[in-house]
Amino acid sequence: YEPSEDALQVEVDTKTIPHTEFLTYVFTDLSSTGATVALDWAKKQIPFKIEFDVSAIVLADIRQKLQGEAGFQRQNWEQAATFAMNNGGDLQEALGWINNAIEGQFFSSKTFNNMAVKAQILQKLGQKDKVLAMVPEMAGMANTNEMNNLGYMLVNMGENDLALKYFKINAKNNPANANVFDSLGEAYKIMGDRKNAIKNLKKSLSLNPPAGVKANSERLLAELGVVI
Template sequence: MNNGGDLEEALDWINSALEGQFFSQKTVNGLAIKAQILQKKGDLEGYGKTMDDAVAMANPSQINRMGYAMITAKDYDRAVKYFSINVKSNPKNANWHNSLGEAYKAKGDKKNAIKHFKKSLTMNPSANVKANSEKNLKELGAL
């Protein structure tokens, strides 16, 4: 995929794998690969839907990575949706609030971004999460 190969052929192969051929099965990583192929092909709707399927099977760390992929893809609503899943499943996790703050900031929702960065700081975050929340709050003029 990164070497300029045939995206149609790559899509055929990953679809076969996801459908159970080659003694394989549908996995988060397989869906993420399919999503990347669709994104490279310019099928942003297919990319988003495939990422939604992957998120439904993903663990919190994978969901967090997919949220950042959505920020990169400028699909801020999906980023907020994905990070919100983590916050709802573990509302006392400082990193999840920090990530949700980043999605809101990228979306241009300053009020909710500040809310989640501040919430993150109340939870005794790790040094890197604390530094990121503080940096973002300064950029937003809230610290």
């Protein structure tokens, strides 16, 4: 036996298990970056953990693919930026990728969704002023659900007054939409305006909301001490 010829050496704590006739490999503790591999044979189990830097592997693959045919499609730049933003990638690189999706390339097209991704990246970079400068343009291109998302984005930024402005616009433009009144009521609740929160949450319930919206309105009203 020559230890220098080993392909792998791992220190493990063996476990006693019920008899296993055939050599068996079992994968447990599965995660997005690794797993525990257990070698079961006879009455012994030999477990060891394997891990990979999945984000680095995926980002390297993304960079390579964007240099080829995949780089001619806007959606691929959006997906690349989103992955980098959410998985510990270089935020400046992610910003460059989303900017390519938005403008400057023959495939570029500015949409609410890619503007929202850019806004999230800028927030992570601590550039709140640039995000706020984007808000009017984002509002101008937003549909009903996107306007709601814009409002919640502003709430998460601590811009409650500005968020309320867009929630109110959405409710005014969609008087039969239960979800927009649910969101408006939630915004008022966050701001401590109990009266208007109750008013708009009850309005949401009066519009025959979908189950999820109904449950949220009822939960918020209960938190405000209102018995339905």
